Amino acid sequence: MKQVAIGPEKNEASAVVQGCMRISEMSEAAVEKLIETDLENGITFFDHADCYSQGACEALFGRVLAKRPDLRDKITLQTKCGIVHGPEYTLYDFSKEHLLETVNASLKRLQTDHVDYLLLHRPDALVEPEEVAAAFDELHSEGKVLHFGVSNQNPYQMELLKKSVKQPLEVNQLQFSIKATGLVDAGINVNMTVDGSNVRDGSILDYCRLHDVTVQAWSPFQYGFFEGVFLDNPKFPELNKKIDEIAAKYGVSNNAIAVAWILRHPAEIQVILGTTNVKRVAESAKGADITLTRPEWYEIYLAAGNKLP
Template identity: 80%
Template sequence: MKNVTIGSNQVPAVVQGCMRIKDLSEDQIERLIEADLENGITFFDHADCYTNGLCEEKFGKVLAKHKDLRDKITLQTKCGIVHGPEYTYYDFSKDHLLETVNASLKRLQTDHLDYLLLHRPDALVEPEEVAEAFDRLHQEGKVLHFGVSNQNPAQIELLKKAMKQPFEVNQLQFSIMATGMVDQGINVNMTVDASSDRDGSILDYCRLHGITVQAWSPFQYGFFEGVFLDNPKFPKLNKKVNELAAKYEVTNNAIAVAWILRHPAEMQVILGTTNLTRVAESAKGADITLTRQEWYEVYLAAGNKLP
């Protein structure tokens, strides 16, 4: 498994996302973790809002059962989204952050998180409150490293003005069919939609500031509209991906992962699948380096244009 750098740590390029483990039994979660470890995936991503904490709770039961497992893995969760029966809102207040992290630690049955991310931007954020919460969590050893998710450069800079700890991660949507982070940079000063700067050049910002991008939904198009692989809506793209899969003797999942990892930003790819076969297939993408020409061929086959 290829490694990438987060801050001063070496971590695997592929991450196991845990959003879909809610329907798995304890035995099935154990087998998923075993499959991950066998394929070099030792990084696990959670969020307190995934089924209102049920995913963390189920994962924690496995950690409690296998006492030696915690030291073998990197554990990350996200916080800040509040779901209710008839409402959703975002909350980065000091009290909420402290409360939710303590609740996550309890559910995960661990005394610390390796990484904590602020999930989606809170329009009412007060950076000083976030800083106070992070200071306490860090001083108490409950969180070792911090990051954000789905945030642009200005939002990160606003938070940084009060922070002592560096932001080491930004989790963002990126895949063959979600290329917004690179489109604007390719189409600079063009009078086309792809030239629109919708994220403040977040990819370049992260590279300049040593923030590792974690790419979520690597096989999805749109906003959870479905997978693009083997989808008849995208014949040209699948033809090209399948050609490369045959060349490298892997599956199309691996090529989709390899395409993301080919970018020199040294991203991580977060897998959402809990299918053991797909986990193994996807992990192989970390060991493939597409050529520059192949990367652009896939980009064009996805319906993008070069000026």
């Protein structure tokens, strides 16, 4: 499995990450099997969030870790916090009190004394960087969180946090896939009078590369905002024809090519798998061992409906 270097300390991590958002309906045995399959295929990084199924995903994962304590030292454990799901609406909360409360609750559910990475899940419009800094300092000094990052934030949101936060922000989790190419579109269409030239994210990909921030790509097989999977989807015949053609060349599945396309970017991105199907996990992991040619990368980009100036 290809490794990527995270943050200024260049800590090595697997290029493919197991996302745990959908595990809540699985049995403990099935989750244990999923973890074992991940490890067998070189996937050692696991991504959670306190809001996934209102904590049920973390609790289930924690029960497996309690049953199999040998697994904890083999994995890198990440969780996210800051989203508050209420009965009528969702809000965001980066207050010191909320961050400390939710992290402690996550550790209890995960049945571990620390997480390797903690990310702020979605931007809080009412964020007070001093409160975030105070929470991070306490969590770090107590050994409850080793590394920190953000999710879905633009450069100035990160800079605002960095005004007060002492610890490096080492990760930014962002949407990126063959059918969600916003991270690269504006950079390709600079100064053009086309939709793709609109800079919607503050050039966050370039910012992350300049500041040693690892991008984690979520929903690598989805199009739109959770509208569905583009692979084998009759809505995208030209794209699937091109992906299948390249998959046949390398002797892998279309899932692997979707992963390889993201990993071909030199930013050393991590890909977060949402699937819990062990067969698809194993197939997808093979994408980390494929380096697409430059023409293949651009052919897929064009087949997805994008244009080059």
